[in-house]
Structure formats: structure tokens, C-alpha cells
Amino acid sequence: MFLPPRRSLAALAVPLVSATALLAIPASPAAATPVPSIAAAHAAPRVATLVGVRASHHPGLDRVVFEFRGPLPARRSAGYVSRLIADGSGRTVPVAGDAILGLRFGGATGHDNSGRPTYGPARETFALPGVIQVVNAGDFEAELTFGVGLTRKASYRVYTLTRPSRVVVDIKTPQRTVPVRTYFLDSRAYAAGRRPYTAAVSRPVVPPSTARAALQRLFAGPTQAEYAKGLRFVASGATGVRSVVVRDGVAHVGLAGSLAGGGSAFTVADEITPTLKRLPGIHWVKIYDAHGRTERPKGRSDSIPESLEP
Structure with a gap:
């Protein structure tokens, strides 16, 4: 895992069931219906599925977009790292560029039930002023890790959009090329x-x-x-x-x-x-x-x- 500590930026809402609903029993046995269990009442949170990664240049910035099917990732964190570390193995993942912006998405996956990737190649190159590569470094237990290889460190902004669910990273490109x-x-x-x-x-x-x-x-x-x-x-x-x-x-x-x-x-x-x-x-x-x-x-x-x- 890369160096910056995880920090939660969002929490999933868990549906609540009142005690009355759990304890209410019909008066007539013939009309009785099954009593919902606590496990069924508290359904597992939905996991965001990454379906696309794209990048493009706009005036003064490069924009990287991570698009998800379903909800937004429950947690998002970003920060510059000295190297990109593969989740699980701890090995260094090569990334082209003089700076690496590390990204982590919690409550998200990048593969289907058969283990096939849902979003494209794990390593993609871009011909942009700032962004050189976007590289995946982990997809395990609903945690996705990426590194964005840049020509140099620059200020950035991370925000979200909906319909569809997207995490957007805008990276300033003030340099002349x-x-x-x-x-x-x-x-x-x-x-x-x-x-x-x-x-x-x-x-x-x-x-x-x-x-x-x-x-x-x-x-x-x-x-x-x-x-x-x-x-x-x-x-x-x-x-x-x-x-x-x-x-x-x-x-x-x-x-x-x-x-x-x-x-x-x-x-x-x-x-x-x-x-x-x-x-x-x-x-x-x-x-x-x-x-x-x-x-x-x-x-x-x-x-x-x-x-x-x-």
C-alpha cells in the first residue's frame, strides 16, 4: 500500500429497522409471515464497480476520470507518494513520470464475479502535458489502488459527480511544453x-x-x-x-x-x-x-x- 494513511471522506448510509418492526407478531397464526432477521434487515452495502478510466487535457489542467457503476466509492483518498506499492505483495509497481499521485478507493472493485477486469487495461498511457500514465496497483477486498504518473508535482483537486458515479482528479498544468x-x-x-x-x-x-x-x-x-x-x-x-x-x-x-x-x-x-x-x-x-x-x-x-x- 502506498504511504499516505487512509482517510474516510464519505460513509455509506445503513438502513435502520425499528424495534417495533422486529418484534411485531401477527395475532392470527394462519396469517403469520416470517419475522425478518437482523442480518436481512441490515443489508450489505453496495460496492462501486469501476467501469472506465479516461484522461484528457483542458485549459490549464489535465483531468483524470474514474467512472463507476452503482454508488460512488465509500472512501476516497489521494496524495503524492515516493513509489507505488502493490497491495498484497508489497512490490514496487513501475510508473512512468517524475511524480506519482497515489489514489485509493474504498468500497470499490475493478473486476466481476469471474475475476475479469471491468474497466480496461491495468496500465494506460496518455499523451498529455502532465499525465503520462495511470497504473493499477491493487484490487482486493473492495479496495482499489492507482498511481498517476506525472511529468512533475502539481496542485490537484479531487471531487465527485453523479449520474453516472465519477471520481474526478484535476491536475494543474502550468508548465510550458x-x-x-x-x-x-x-x-x-x-x-x-x-x-x-x-x-x-x-x-x-x-x-x-x-x-x-x-x-x-x-x-x-x-x-x-x-x-x-x-x-x-x-x-x-x-x-x-x-x-x-x-x-x-x-x-x-x-x-x-x-x-x-x-x-x-x-x-x-x-x-x-x-x-x-x-x-x-x-x-x-x-x-x-x-x-x-x-x-x-x-x-x-x-x-x-x-x-x-x-
Whole structure:
């Protein structure tokens, strides 16, 4: 569970049954009806079912909406966390972004009686100025946990709407952004052997660290609409970017994780290199593995680690 303590913002109303109603017995045995039990009189509270997560940009803010079937979640809490923790396992759940806004919904579920999700993918990427990803970290015992990956910390507001039931998070986006192009694998072109194997999409990033921000967006992966068109992020074992240094026209990119090309003709290097070369002042890209190794560390040339060779 993430770090901020839970705090209840709403309580469910429980129907009350008077003592007279519980003790009243008909005078005629022939007309007697069953006496309701206390358990039946106090019905279990209804649980909100998450049916959709969406995000969009509005003037000055990014808006994330969680839509529920039935009532609103009985409890809602929000706060910035240093990392997103998976409910139950306690493991860190990766979230793209430099800030994570943690959200918890009590009295809510995100799956049906068969265990199938009711709201869509557990991890969804957005091409917005502030919101990069919305990631689920728990759906257990009527408790839902999410993390919203942001470009930076910003003020936010959480409120509710009804008909249908919605929890809305408005996140301020005062920062100026510039568009960059990130390159993903075009799986349909690759399967057909039709070059180029990459397709470019636009992402807003905050200057001046455009190279780092572009790779952050790359590692967040395609949006759902882009995924439906066949775009994919090939990680090749990379779990993230450790560092980006641009010097004398050369971008030096340090990756985290256990890099492995696996004999493929297409690797994460084929996405990083064109993404960075579209930025002003970058003409060559050198990619290093987690141990700081690359094949040609010196000179003005492109370079990849040996582990990414076919």
C-alpha cells in the first residue's frame, strides 16, 4: 500500500429497522409471515464497480476520470507518494513520470464475479502535458489502488459527480511544453518486412530536458489508440533510463535492466536512436548497458552494447 494513511471522506448510509418492526407478531397464526432477521434487515452495502478510466487535457489542467457503476466509492483518498506499492505483495509497481499521485478507493472493485477486469487495461498511457500514465496497483477486498504518473508535482483537486458515479482528479498544468517525436515499432510493417519498421507519434515534453523527457515518454509506451494501430514498445530487457548526457552532438544514454537483443533484428536501440536524433543538436547516439558498456565509447558515432547485437 502506498504511504499516505487512509482517510474516510464519505460513509455509506445503513438502513435502520425499528424495534417495533422486529418484534411485531401477527395475532392470527394462519396469517403469520416470517419475522425478518437482523442480518436481512441490515443489508450489505453496495460496492462501486469501476467501469472506465479516461484522461484528457483542458485549459490549464489535465483531468483524470474514474467512472463507476452503482454508488460512488465509500472512501476516497489521494496524495503524492515516493513509489507505488502493490497491495498484497508489497512490490514496487513501475510508473512512468517524475511524480506519482497515489489514489485509493474504498468500497470499490475493478473486476466481476469471474475475476475479469471491468474497466480496461491495468496500465494506460496518455499523451498529455502532465499525465503520462495511470497504473493499477491493487484490487482486493473492495479496495482499489492507482498511481498517476506525472511529468512533475502539481496542485490537484479531487471531487465527485453523479449520474453516472465519477471520481474526478484535476491536475494543474502550468508548465510550458514543446512537441517531440517518439518512435515505436510498427508491428504490422515489421511482420510484412516493410521498412521503416518504426512509426513516429507526438508527445508534449517540458523543456529544457527534452532528450530525457522524450525517452521517458518512449518507455511509457503507446497509447491505447496507438496500440490498436499496431504500435509497440520493444524494451529488449531495459527497465528504464538511468542517465542522458548530450555533449558535442553525441547523446550518451545509460539504460537500466538486463539488456538482450535475443537475436532480433529490432531492439530498443532502434527506437531510442531515431527519437533522439530528431532533437536539435543531437547527431549521434551511444547507448550503454547497466554496467556502462558500449561497443564504441569514443568518437562521434552511434554505438550500442554488445548484448543488443543480433
